[in-house]
Amino acid sequence: MTTKDLAHVALFAAITAVLGLLPGITVGPVPITAQTLGVMLAGSVLGARRGALAMLVFLAVVAVGAPVLASGSGGLGVFVGPTAGYLYSWPVGAFVVGLITQATWTRYNLAWALVANVVGGILVVYAIGIPFVPVYAEGVSLTASFTGSFAFLPGDALKAVIASVVAVQVRRAYPVIETPGRVSSAR
């Protein structure tokens, strides 16, 4: 890890924090926070290892009490709440987004970007987040947790589209992931 890698990791942890400060976009009855956009962008721009680290650093910043989660919450309490599973899923999600992005880097386009962001940023996040809800909220069944998550699907799909459009353009303007066998143009 060079100092530049560390700075990039810190940068995407901070971007995820800033996304939490934005007022949520309201799609239907459910307010959607922009924060999982940070998960997708970290994986898409930094790749698997640095993307996952950025999310771990973000969670560490939340743990030391910075109110950087959407709605201004933070501290250790959020790690034991009913939606804690979604938080734990972020490093894994960013890692999977990064893996797919790196594997398809030489022929990366909007379609591959969408595949990476939907699989890592939505499927992985839901797969870890959904089973966690019944663990902490007594009386909520796994089925209810599963159906409930569908309310977030339109917002998450929208975020996957935004992240993909942005990722393709950032790859062209300032690629951070190195192309194997070629000197990186990111200097």
Place this chain on the structure above:
Amino acid sequence: MIGLYHPVSSPVHRARAGLKLAALAALSVLLFAVPTWPVGIGALAGVLVTGLGAARLPARLLWRQVRPVLPVLVLLLAYYALVSDVATGGVVLLRLLSLVTAAAVVTATTRVGELVAVVEWLCAPLRVLGVRPERVGLVIAMTLRFVPVIAERAARIREAQAARGGSARGIRAWATTTVPLLVQVLQLAHTLSEALDARGADDPARRPRAGAR
């Protein structure tokens, strides 16, 4: 957002950061292990006495931290009223309220530097895996510093685009703001890392000694 530290002198401020974090963790374990009314009310009262009494924090400061969580609390209470009963919901509510307030008290009475030092201390056992604790501290410090910078750059880009008559909406608006923002801050991170390396961040042996400049 970062300036949550409230500088007054109190026993709570002077307490070790590690001790305060340990107390916060213990409180959260207790509230989850014993989800009853007396424990919830006792915890909230204890937190308020510590924050407003011992730490001499203004009530307004704590309220500012708790206010954003209130809509979530109302939704949760409504949910519990529907699927189980209001009493269970009340306990869950008290638990969340106590934890959010307690976290706010710790944050308002502890300097960021002290919290980062605790994280470095917690990461010390990871040395065997090749993790350098002081670099973990550096990353967290950089993250906290980046947050206001990114927010400020984003606002500047949006203003610049509005001044040129930009009126993109929806996905297009997100892309036209986010792409230049990311490129700008990636360059900023690059410049910052070069400055850090020049000061010996990559190699502690080369770091100028304190007082040598």
